[in-house]
Amino acid sequence: MTPEEIERFEKGMKNRPHVVILGAGASVAAIPNGDKNGKKISVMNDFFQKTNTEYLLEGINLKTKSKNLEDIYSEIYERPELKDVCIKLEKAIYDYFSDLQIPDEPTIYDYLLLSLRSKDLIATFNWDPLLLQAYQRVAKITKDLPDLSFLHGNVLVGICEKHKMGGYIHNQCILKKSTLVQSENTLNF
Ligand SMILES: [Zn+2]
Known part of the structure; x- marks a missing residue:
């Protein structure tokens, strides 16, 4: 390949959407010394x-x-x-x-979110609120952040039963000012 072709290839790869899939191990790695209050997170085993x-x-x-x-x-x-x-x-x-709270110092979740852009997607199986808590604080720095998908639900995600809309639990639904609540399916397998 010519240097021009290499450059074009590299640019093409960087501009493609990235999909990152997270399991319980990611949350364990995000808070190796426990959460803000020293509480440890467990993987599914044991x-x-x-x-x-x-x-x-x-x-x-x-x-x-x-x-x-x-x-x-x-x-x-x-x-x-x-x-x-x-x-x-x-x-x-x-x-x-x-009950889990993200530590004050940046975690791998903060770095992961900041390394991705709005064309990208993070899909997670995790119920814990750490990724969303990291999202809330990095959103103060940039709006160019990936989409998030909670494949098995999440304790911080609520839905408006009426409008079938998701968002932070206890927030207001943007359509009718009703409060987003925990769905029967908020946690599912
Ligand atoms: Zn609504």
Whole structure:
């Protein structure tokens, strides 16, 4: 390739949309020393042990031998006799993630957001609010930020039931001034 062709190729690559997909490991890496208050985030494996919520499973005879939150939740969700446990579990998971606060110093989420542009997309499986909290503060520096997609829902994302619109939970819907609430499907697998 000629130097001109190389330059054209490089420019072309840089201007293409980028898609970044995040899993639980990204949030663990974002706060290696814990959140603003020193609270650690857990990956899906051994979630109950790591978050001291094993008591929720006491007395339940699980068929799965998995220690993965998604496997355990899926089984409980599918067993109608465990409906009460399921509701308690959802609340505990929701509370656990809602409570996380991004540290004051920049995290890899801040750097990731700033390294991308509005043509790009970050798709995340994570329920924790860290990416959105980073987004809120880098939005004070630039508006040229990627779109975000929460593939399994997120504790900071609410919806307007009437207009089927999403946004920060507890914010007002721009159409009818109703408050965005947690959807039944805010957290889903
Ligand atoms: Zn609305």
